[in-house]
Amino acid sequence: MRILLTCVLFTGFIFISNSQRIFIDANLEQNLDLFQLREPLRLWLDFLRSDDDADGSKYWNQHEVDEFGENDYFQLNDLDYFDLGDKIKTLQYGTIVLSITKIDSLYKIMSQLKFDYSDSITMTPFIFHVYAKIDKESGRLQLYNPFPINKALYTKSKKVGGITYVFSKDHHFNKRLAMKQSRVLKRVAKEFNLGSVNYTFFFANNRKLYYEMRGYDFHFENIGAEHPSGKADLNKNEVYSFGSNEYYPHELLHLLINPKFKNAHLWFNEGFVTYFGQSRGKSLDWHIKKLALHLNSHPEFSFSNLLELKNLDDMTDYRYVIGGLFIKIAYKKGGAELVAQLLNGGKSEEEFYSSLSIVFDVQKSEVDSFIKKELVRALD
DSSP states (O other), rough: OOOOOOOOOOOEEOOOOOOOOEEHHHHHHHHHTTTTTTHHHHHHHHHHSSSHHHHHHGGHHHHHHHHOOOOOOOGGGOOTTTTOOHHHHHHHEEEEEEEEEEETTTTEEEEEEEEEEESSSSSEEEEEEEEEOTTTTTEEEEOOHHHHHHHHHHHHEEEEEEEEEEEEOOOOHHHHHHHHHHHHHHHHHHHTTTOOOEEEEEESSSHHHHHHHHHEEEETOOSSSOOOOOEETTTTEEEESSOOOOOOOHHHHHHHHHHTTTTTHHHOOOHHHHHHOOOOTBBBHHHHHHHHHHHHTTTOOTTTTGOOBBSSSSOOOOHHHHHHHHHHHHHHHHHHHHHHHHTOOSSSHHHHHHHHHHHHHGGGHHHHHHHHHHHHHHHH
């Protein structure tokens, strides 16, 4: 994403730097001395004024710098809103330090990324927070990522099978659903020879809580209808989900299959985890029937340019439902072996259609009629 920014002065904010658009809220400025907040504010401003992420690492705690590296220690990765590859440079487009709250020995620092989209419209992709506290080894006040601290403050955990569940302290854990999910993953892992399951699964009742736990007090994606969703972190073997409960195997299945089937086309990859693990909390058959009914009302609709399709609506994604349909047909026809053939077929468009030809004997020109026939069967 690339946006040309128009620079204007924000009325009511104190300008900190001539070269960078870093501000502090006037209410915070007026209370700095009363609550003794100048030191954490100075630390955060020094960090924001750094040349880049690598330069800013000296203000961060050494443990997280050692763990993630001097460019990736700041784990709020969504803040790289323009894909610059550097979060500090992104924040220098326009950040307002809103508040600092002291929680025992912790300082919670909340800021807003804000910039002008046009003369009359401003954009706020994120309101986010980090923490500052005295590092035991260095004895200095340093910055910390929010998620580990928020987990310690507000969640508890329980392990069932190979999955460690992390959830809000006021949530009553449903072991039956956790065991159901464990059985799904173990079955898929065994059938497709995917190895053992050892993952962390964080879930929240709603999207707002999910983002707040990760450090985003407002996130630009937190708009619109609430539907179960989640994200998989392949590097950490962790899943974050919201609007769901203990049973949300879709993203966990990504952790299982993605490392083995690295050459899978997106449609087959998402189709697999939808077939075995649902999408938006609904089964593949639910999405198939929904698409079939839609097709009844819109017979003119064509799947000829299949890979250009994305969303039927905010619940059903063509990539997931049609990809899942292909996986379902292959699984019924030839079991895990034939499904693995689809997943190993390659990532390109040419390889996608080649896989359909090899596995289903369907040419690109026949894809529209093939899908429609299968959808009609779904309503029988």
